Amino acid sequence: MVNILVTGGAGFIGSHVVDILIERGHNVKVLDDLSGGFIENVNQKAEFIKGSILDKALVEQTVQGIDIIYHLAAYAAEGLSHNVRKFNYTNNLIGSINLINAAIKNKIKRFVFTSSIAVYGTSHGNPPFKEEDLKLPEDPYGIAKYAVELDLESAYKKFGLEFTILRPYNVYGERQFIGDPYRNVFGIFMNRIMQSKKPKIFGDGNQKRAFTYIGDVAPAIVNAGFSEEAKNEIINIGGGKVYTVNEIAEEILLSMSSNLTKEYMPPRYEVKHAWCDNSKATKMLGYEDKTSLKEGVSKMALWAKSKGHMNPIIWEGYELDSNLPEFWQNLNKEYPESGFRIRIGD
Ligand SMILES: NC(=O)c1ccc[n+]([C@@H]2O[C@H](COP(=O)([O-])OP(=O)(O)OC[C@H]3O[C@@H](n4cnc5c(N)ncnc54)[C@H](O)[C@@H]3O)[C@@H](O)[C@H]2O)c1
CATH class of the missing domain: 3.90.25.10 (UDP-galactose 4-epimerase, domain 1)
Structure with missing residues (x-):
């Protein structure tokens, strides 16, 4: 049994991740400010803390005793992020940095971050995007996600914080x-x-x-916290059709x-067109497009x-x-x- 923190665990993807972690017998804390999530999404066996990742003191206290962090809290409105730029960078970038600092101080074993396909932009050519393709995000949401990715790589080099960065795309399903x-x-x-x-x-x-059914992607996100192979890897994750x-x-x-x-x-x-090569997720995380x-x-x-x-x-x-x-x-x-x-x- 592992002690796990899921930020954004009252949200769509996060709540499914929490359910699977609990099913697998882990101790789960959820930190969510309910700005985009709902208390009824939160598994009753999880410890729920209502609060923001912008509250540095709360974040530091919540991370104590945690082994793995799944960081999903974000305001994920890509198109609108152009018009709420400061909100976007505050919530999605500065909030993430609060969490990364706390993770370093508490010697967290793995930091799983849900980035996005938005980091690619369009400038390098046609999809499917591969992980190593050029990253030229074209909106503030994608820029914030990419900044967090770079910060995690730098935090590993400087402080040894191990990470797995996931780039999901167009997830749909129950609890959205x-x-x-x-x-x-x-x-x-x-x-x-x-x-x-x-x-x-x-x-x-x-x-x-390409669209991704929640029931296919959530178990693979969970696997990212435990897979030795996925340590310090960046992985596209989502549908192939x-x-x-x-x-x-x-x-x-x-x-x-x-x-x-x-x-x-x-x-x-x-x-205009956006989807990814998901072969790394299939190999490293057992991702499968099971659901038509x-x-x-x-x-x-x-x-x-x-x-x-x-x-x-x-x-x-x-x-x-x-x-x-x-x-x-x-x-x-x-x-x-x-x-x-x-x-x-x-
Ligand atoms: N849904 C997708 O297709 C998709 C694709 C790529 C990446 N992602 C990423 O996956 C993650 C989850 O997305 P989702 O679709 O489940 O969205 P969601 O809005 O359902 O979940 C996000 C959760 O984060 C919480 N939250 C937001 N700001 C917070 C803050 N400052 N402090 C604490 N909690 C906060 C919200 O209340 C919500 O419950 C996000 O990081 C998103 O960027 C989602």
């Missing part, structure tokens, strides 16, 4: 926060369909992505037995329908209002009853 209108295309579409609103697509919908956003929308409409049609919006600034898109979407749809639609959580203001996609500018009008996220960091 479907009320966030800025991220998670599966959740956004399902939440809209349950309110009889058409799924809205940026651009022509021919953007290509590629779909267009149009195909995804069709599959979701079908799984929700909806007669709605797709609606198109002007394209936004985003990577049809099966995964229908499991998620069943769960979403059992929960019902969620009022979107909309930012009260942005740090920068310019170049914000029109859809996001008009969210308040479209969802007058929505909850508001308080902007921080000014």
